[in-house]
Amino acid sequence: MAGTTVSGRLGWLLASVSARRVETSRSITLHLEADAWPGHLPGQHVDVRLTAPDGYRAQRSYSIASAPRPGHLELTVEDLDDGEVSPYLSEELQPGDQLELRGPIGGYFTWTEEDGGPLLLVAGGSGIVPLMSMLRYRHEIGSTVPTTLLYSSRAWDEIIYRDELEHFGDEDGLRVIHTLTRSQPDGWDGYTRRIDAAMLEAVAGNPPPNSLAYICGPTPLVESVANGLVLLNYAAGQIKTERFGPTGG
């Protein structure tokens, strides 16, 4: 597994797409294989570079969805309406194609078991991706660090990794709490509003010492959740944020 710091030059690798999985109507996951991929820390991202026949290039960053594994990584990509790279990744790229990437990048928004807990993970939309890497890693190593995931989606069918999260929900010490902000299936008895102070207090109030919080989503959600957790006495230095805006694509 990669350390928290990067040594030497992070070179570009050519990865092969081994599988493409539809997650929701707006997001897919690419499974990528590259012998030289060193593995990553849960929460890290990669840079992806596309090159057109005329030499034009575009680069973007994507969070890694999979648990750390040398030679393999998975990227979940949301198709952004005005994007340039995301539409290519989510619509054009097929198994057998190749993709240039470099990483892993980012040594702050990461969690491994040595970091301790309890863990509070708060996601909005595709902000679940780096948090899913943490949850998959937690699952793989059999960690029992008490963990709560609070995940805001617009609708039931827009919950990325929904089935896998349901299975995780039975695990030791893991609570998965959804809120569905625009529409809900019949019989839904969960939250139906954007994450607010009252919801944070109910889900994550009275934090035990050493509580760690990771928040990823659109800027308004990250700002309000981070501010809310400070008011609930989470230590500011133990609230880690990662944001994406409408220009992420």
Place this chain on the structure above:
Amino acid sequence: MVGEFISRGFRGRGRDDPALAARTPPGQYLTKDFPVLSAGPTPHTPLSQWDFTIIGTVAPPLRWTWDEFRSLPSETFTVDIHCVTKWSKLDTVWEGVSVDTLLQGVETEGMFVTAFSDGGYTTNMPLADITGGKAWVAFSYDGEPLAPEHGGPARLLVPHLYFWKSAKWVRGLEIMTRDRAGFWEQLGYHDYGDPWREQRYQGD
């Protein structure tokens, strides 16, 4: 192999106007939005408790309260900014106090500086990169007081380096005789961060 690779089926969207493309460093794309990126919660220091200090190998150390800082001569300036997460934004308009103004009369043998911020953020650079009209402590963006999520009440602005060097919520400068890696610089990001040489990560 890598380097001559063509992404099958990728054409890219319309190419930017050559004049704009010439102002866009390698690997960057232009945005009209102003994305927010920070590693933790947004600090909210009351202006009555805010100060700006210059410490380290300087004689004497300097300190301004918010009112003192705001009574210093300021400049309105228009610059292009480049974030290591790939977006660039052209012609952004700021108002702030030139670092030259803050350092006027300061004697130092230090060649390096660490900017430090509320919330514990730090970033380092050569002192020469924030003097000579190249850097400001900005308190206004686009004619409005700088919003907290963009680093208000004041942020460092060093537009010729990647934007993580433009420390949000900046509270002072520590001048040093030796370079010392800051927050992102300790986590694998480039020590200097020149967007035109695409110095994103260590070794670039």
